[in-house]
Amino acid sequence: MDIPVQNMAAKMKSPIIEGMKRGIDEPANEIAEQRQKGLIPSGTDPRTLAVALVSLFNGMRVMILSGVDWEEARSRWIEILLNLFGITEERKQANCPRDCKRFEDCNKVSRGPEVRAEAGINE
Numbered sequence: 001m002d003i004p005v006q007n008m009a010a011k012m013k014s015p016i017i018e019g020m021k022r023g024i025d026e027p028a029n030e031i032a033e034q035r036q037k038g039l040i041p042s043g044t045d046p047r048t049l050a051v052a053l054v055s056l057f058n059g060m061r062v063m064i065l066s067g068v069d070w071e072e073a074r075s076r077w078i079e080i081l082l083n084l085f086g087i088t089e090e091r092k093q094a095n096c097p098r099d100c101k102r103f104e105d106c107n108k109v110s111r112g113p114e115v116r117a118e119a120g121i122n123e
Contacts, residue, residue, distance in 0.1 A: 024050045039093065040085070056080060 028050035034040045040049075056077075064073050081087070086094035100106070 020054075024054055027053055052084075 024047065028046040031040060031044070031046040031049050035042060035044055035046060060073050060077050064070060088094055094106075
């Protein structure tokens with residue numbers, strides 16, 4: 001590449017990088033606040049979780065653009081977040097971690113859109 005093309009590429013990349021940085025920093029700050037309130041486990045790294053959420057969100061957007069049904073994508077997004085944050089069907093934080101042997105006995109857990117639909121549970 002010659003110099004003018006490199007300069008143009010750098011100028012185009014800069015706003016994209018800044019936008020992505022803000023897109024991660026803002027949720028990371030919110031996650032840090034929720035961690036301080038005890039809503040998210042204290043050992044959770046806010047930036048790591050923010051990167052994961054942004055990546056999941058962007059992946060869902062690509063799926064929709066690729067033709068995946070909007071309602072299915074929406075349902076899967078909700079399911080992912082419920083599982084990721086350990087939210088029960090009652091929309092409350094679970095009492096114990098998902099890897100606990102008695103997790104399903106202690107908590108009403110989300111078991112997937114098909115099972116929830118059969119049980120009459122709406123999003």
